[in-house]
Amino acid sequence: MRIAQITYSTKPRGGVVHTLALSEALARRGHDVTVWTLGRGGDDAFFRRVDPAVEVRVVPFAARDDESVGDRIRRSIETMGAGFATERARAAYDVVHAQDCISANAVGPCLRTIHHLDEFTTPQLVRCHDEAIRHPIARLCVSAAVAADVERGWGVTPTVIPNGVDSARFAAAAASGPASDAGRARWRERLGDYVLALGGIEPRKGSIDLVEAFARLHARRPHVRLVFGGGETLFDYRSYRAAFDERVVALGLDPVILGVVDDDDLPALVAAAGALAFVSTKEGFGLAAMEALAASVPVVARDLPVLREVFGETVAYATDDRSIEEALIAALDGTGPATRPGRDLAATHDWDDVARMHEDFYAAVGKEGDRGQAVDLPRRQRSR
Structure with missing residues (x-):
């Protein structure tokens, strides 16, 4: 599969760590994986070396000291969206997987991992958070507790695939x-x-x-x-x-x-x-x-x-x-x-096992999505 993984930052936040480790595990399994991110303030690489089997695309994002959080969120979405749009058509990705609300709002139809739920007061953040749960064609969570919160709040049931750990x-x-x-x-x-x-x-x-x-x-x-x-x-x-x-x-x-x-x-x-x-x-x-x-x-x-x-x-x-x-x-x-x-x-939280579960999820939802229901993934034995 040709897979695009999208994240909002190059810094070592939990969702970014997850994105890189999952991408590398998928590449080890023979998939063609590209990670897209915003290069904030001149960053042109991630916080750590990424396996060369994974292509990295950094979209430049200039720092603006006088910018409000809301304006920064809006500009982040617009910048990532513009950078990704042309490449999406050319690359013909089989899977576009967003790992945060900025990415999900930026790239159009996608799968989304909801790592946790935040409570925001800034209108742009509230809207970004809400639309990034409602609009994706399929949703994942890394724990059943967060999936239950999503179901209570939005009436959709994400599939649960726990995190891996090195x-x-x-x-x-x-x-x-x-x-x-x-x-x-x-x-x-x-x-x-x-x-x-x-x-x-x-x-x-x-x-x-x-x-x-x-x-x-x-x-x-x-x-x-x-x-x-x-x-x-x-x-x-x-x-x-x-x-x-x-x-x-x-x-x-x-x-x-x-x-x-x-x-x-x-x-x-x-x-x-x-x-x-x-x-x-x-x-x-x-x-x-x-x-x-x-x-x-x-x-x-x-x-x-x-x-x-x-x-x-x-x-x-x-x-x-x-x-x-x-x-x-x-x-x-x-x-x-x-x-x-x-x-x-x-x-027991092995990234290769996590990658296998993602493969099953990608195959199950295809281009049509999960229709708001959790996918019943087959149980797998650990790989080691």
């Missing part, structure tokens, strides 16, 4: 050996003992809730640091960041803000952590938490139905700052959930 990469970073030992040691020399949070500082990630909990923990474990990684986003969270900074000062904390972490350094950063704090208020799957489990790092997650579905009893759950604190203390002390079941769970 579990071997994160397991290797946690294993004993000269290179992996040195990788973890570099982070521990720089940071000491630390709790890690990935995804940046933003409302959906529960960042302020985490610093409230960590202030309590810090009184009991003053040598432990709180470390935030990631943070590239399309949206304007400056007011939330200001509130975050104000609360950090009031609590007397000094968290480490790494920003975007180089992809080659990420597994060691995760593997060297004492725990991963994953206290998002909304998620579609929890890829960062699954990567931590692959590295045998204990995870403390907010008690959400979607995370219960994905992780079962392999992580510790919390609901407020006190329970987050207690769960993190248990993780640091080694009295939380055992790490072996989490490592085993991560190993």
Whole structure:
């Protein structure tokens, strides 16, 4: 099949990570895959090297500092749409698969993966979000919980194909050996003992809730640091960041803000952590938490139905700052959930299996779509 995968960014956001890994797995299975993206602010490549078997098309997208979020969304849709339109006719793609609301609005008839549901107030974002669920010819979700939310809100039933994870990469970073030992040691020399949070500082990630909990923990474990990684986003969270900074000062904390972490350094950063704090208020799957489990790092997650579905009893759950604190203390002390079941769970989420399920989905929906109903995909044995 000739497959176009469309994503809105070159940065290491969850949906972009998913797009690249799925595309590479499909290419390994013999498909002709092209990934389309917007090159924001002069970017001309993704955050990591992409398998040469996958063609990459970056549509230039100039930065404008005086632009509102709504105007940026509208211009993103128009720019991607113009860049893709001519090529779509020439390439005769069998499948056009959009991975976010901007892409789905830009490229015309497509399949859409709904990674999670957001609540927006900006009119352009509300419209973008709604139309990117209503208009695609077929829909996927990475968890049953999000699919159920889509069905309740829009009256259509997406097919569920869970995320994959590169579990071997994160397991290797946690294993004993000269290179992996040195990788973890570099982070521990720089940071000491630390709790890690990935995804940046933003409302959906529960960042302020985490610093409230960590202030309590810090009184009991003053040598432990709180470390935030990631943070590239399309949206304007400056007011939330200001509130975050104000609360950090009031609590007397000094968290480490790494920003975007180089992809080659990420597994060691995760593997060297004492725990991963994953206290998002909304998620579609929890890829960062699954990567931590692959590295045998204990995870403390907010008690959400979607995370219960994905992780079962392999992580510790919390609901407020006190329970987050207690769960993190248990993780640091080694009295939380055992790490072996989490490592085993991560190993079952193989990208090649995910690619096979997508093949079945593409074949089932064809050019006519899913007619608003989930596709019954055949069960497959794991490939390894």
